[in-house]
Amino acid sequence: MKSLEELKQIRERMLSQLxxxxxxxxxxxxxxxxxxxxxxSGARPVLLALSDAVQKKGLNDVMVTQTGCIGLCQYxxxxxxxxxxxxxxxxxxxxxxxxxxxxxxxxMRGQIVSEYTINQYIK
Amino acid sequence: MTELSLHVLDVVENSIHAGATLxxxxxxxxxKNDVLMITITDNGCGMTNDVLxxxxxxxxxxxxxxxxxxxxxxxxxxxxxxxxxxxxxxxxGAGTKVEADFSLSHIDRLPLGDxxxxxxxxxxxxxxxxxxxxxxxxxRTFTLDTRQVKExxxxxxxxxPEVLAYLKEYLTENKKxxxxxxxx
Ligand SMILES: Nc1ncnc2c1ncn2[C@@H]1O[C@H](COP(=O)(O)OP(=O)(O)OP(=O)(O)O)[C@@H](O)[C@H]1O
Ligand code: FES
Ligand SMILES: [Mg+2]
Numbered sequence: 371m372k373s374l375e376e377l378k379q380i381r382e383r384m385l386s387q388l389x390x391x392x393x394x395x396x397x398x399x400x401x402x403x404x405x406x407x408x409x410x411s412g413a414r415p416v417l418l419a420l421s422d423a424v425q426k427k428g429l430n431d432v433m434v435t436q437t438g439c440i441g442l443c444q445y446x447x448x449x450x451x452x453x454x455x456x457x458x459x460x461x462x463x464x465x466x467x468x469x470x471x472x473x474x475x476x477x478m479r480g481q482i483v484s485e486y487t488i489n490q491y492i493k
Numbered sequence: 494m495t496e497l498s499l500h501v502l503d504v505v506e507n508s509i510h511a512g513a514t515l516x517x518x519x520x521x522x523x524x525k526n527d528v529l530m531i532t533i534t535d536n537g538c539g540m541t542n543d544v545l546x547x548x549x550x551x552x553x554x555x556x557x558x559x560x561x562x563x564x565x566x567x568x569x570x571x572x573x574x575x576x577x578x579x580x581x582x583x584x585x586g587a588g589t590k591v592e593a594d595f596s597l598s599h600i601d602r603l604p605l606g607d608x609x610x611x612x613x614x615x616x617x618x619x620x621x622x623x624x625x626x627x628x629x630x631x632x633r634t635f636t637l638d639t640r641q642v643k644e645x646x647x648x649x650x651x652x653x654p655e656v657l658a659y660l661k662e663y664l665t666e667n668k669k670x671x672x673x674x675x676x677x
Contacts, residue, residue, distance in 0.1 A: 371635060372666045377645045380655050385647075404618075406564045409503045410494050418610050421617065425654045433652070436618040438510060 396433035398477060400424070403448040405439040412465065413447040419466035420449070423473040432477055445488060451476060460488040496606025497531065497595070500568040504533050504591050505615055507564055509622060511537025511589065516615075517625040520608060522597060522677055524631055529595045529605070529677060540583040548581060568593060575601040597677075605677040609664045612637070616660065620651045626664075628671055635667040 402408070402417040413436075421434040440448050445462035449469065452458050459482055461472060468486050475481045484490065494500055501518065508516045513535035521530045540548065548565050565581065572579040572593040583589040595602050612626050616639060626637045637660075639651065646656065 371670055372663050374641060374645055374663075377642060377656070377659060380659055381646055381649055384649050384653065384655065404502070404506055404614075406503050406506075406562075406567065409499050409506075410567075414499065414502060414607070414610055414614055417614055417618070421657070425657060428654070430654070434618075436614065438506065 397431040397453065398433070399452040400432060400434045400477070401437045401450045401452065402434070403438070403440040403442075403446060403450075404436040405443075405446075407443040408440075408446040408448065411446040415466050416447045416449065416464045416469050419469045420473065423470055424477070427473065427478065429473075429477055442488070445491065461486045462488045462491060494567060494571065495603065497529075497571065497603050498606040498608040498611040500564075500571055500603075501531060501533065501608065502611040502614060503564045504568055505535075505611075508533065508535035508537050508589065509619055511535060511539070513537035513588065513622060515623045515625070517627070518612070519627040519629070520605065520677070521627070521629040522631070522675075524597065524675065527597045529597050529602075530592070531594070532590065532592045534588065534590045536588040539585040539587050539589055541585050545581065545583050549579075565591075571603055575599040575603075577602070608677075609661075609668055612664055613661055617652050617657055628668060630671050630673070630675060630677070633671040633673060635671055637664065637667075 400420055402413050402420065404413055417434065417436060424432045424434055440450070442448060442462070447464045449461040449464050449472065450458055451461070459476070461468070461483070464486065472483050472486065475483050505516055505518065515536050517534045519530070519532040522528070549569050550566065568591070569579040572595060575595060576599055577593060577595040579593045581589065581591045608628070616624055623639045624637070628635055642651065649656065
């Protein structure tokens with residue numbers, strides 16, 4: 371059985387580095403809608419794929435989190451990308467695969483993946 | 494919903510919206526007795542009897558963005574449709590407890606599914622909320638209490654990449670040991 375003992379080592383390691391990072395350091399917030407409709411249409415695997423990729427690629431200024439109802443049930447799962455000084459980007463009908471593309475193209479290279487944005491659906 | 498763990502995620506979202514600071518989630522299976530029990534207890538705002546009476550009715554919600562609330566009715570249906578039981582008790586200002594039990598062997602019972610994914614999502618997206626997670630099959634059990642984790646970490650946030658990776662490993666490996674080859 372794994373114990374929490376190892377966490378102490380992680381803590382020591384972190385403290386000896388630059389000092390603890392603050393949540394408010396995040397420059398980009400990636401938010402997944404987690405109302406009943408979102409969960410039922412696959413929001414959990416989308417969120418897990420996003421947080422995995424962000425961790426693996428070491429994107430320290432990105433924070434992946436959840437919110438309740440976004441008010442657009444028929445477009446769930448929905449992912450919003452929020453960045454200070456920029457307009458919110460809303461990705462709809464997401465899948466883990468599409469989410470990874472968003473990580474590569476939008477979060478890493480700053481290019482909005484326009485094929486997946488809500489604007490494609492409500493013209 | 495295709496997994497009981499998705500219902501758990503959804504029902505706990507209610508607790509979070511109710512302002513809970515502590516949420517306890519217990520998954521407990523007794524193979525000999527053919528039973529799987531899921532309990533979610535929170536210390537959120539609770540509900541008055543009036544609200545409670547309507548909460549299993551799919552046409553009731555206090556949300557403003559949609560006319561119907563589906564979370565509780567869905568979960569209740571998942572239990573009742575396979576010979577299980579469902580109950581919800583609540584006290585305004587004190588909190589809410591949702592309990593469901595299932596016959597493990599019932600052919601229509603949904604699989605538990607990715608409960609680790611559910612817990613990981615909840616814990617890492619709601620770092621202000623504390624969770625006590627108990628996963629138990631027969632006499633094998635493991636627990637994750639985020640209050641303990643935070644105490645060990647001192648000021649280091651839960652959603653630091655190293656900590657996240659560790660928590661995922663902790664949940665995955667301990668579940669494997671408790672499962673011991675059994676799939677809920
Ligand atoms: N743990 C809780 N604490 C306080 N109130 C609750 C709790 N769970 C449910 N409620 C109340 O019951 C209502 C119905 O809950 P339910 O999950 O069925 O629907 P919803 O959350 O309103 O919408 P949905 O789950 O479909 O996104 C909620 O709007 C809330 O007022
Ligand atoms: S209930 Fe579906 S987006 Fe709000
Ligand atoms: Mg709900």
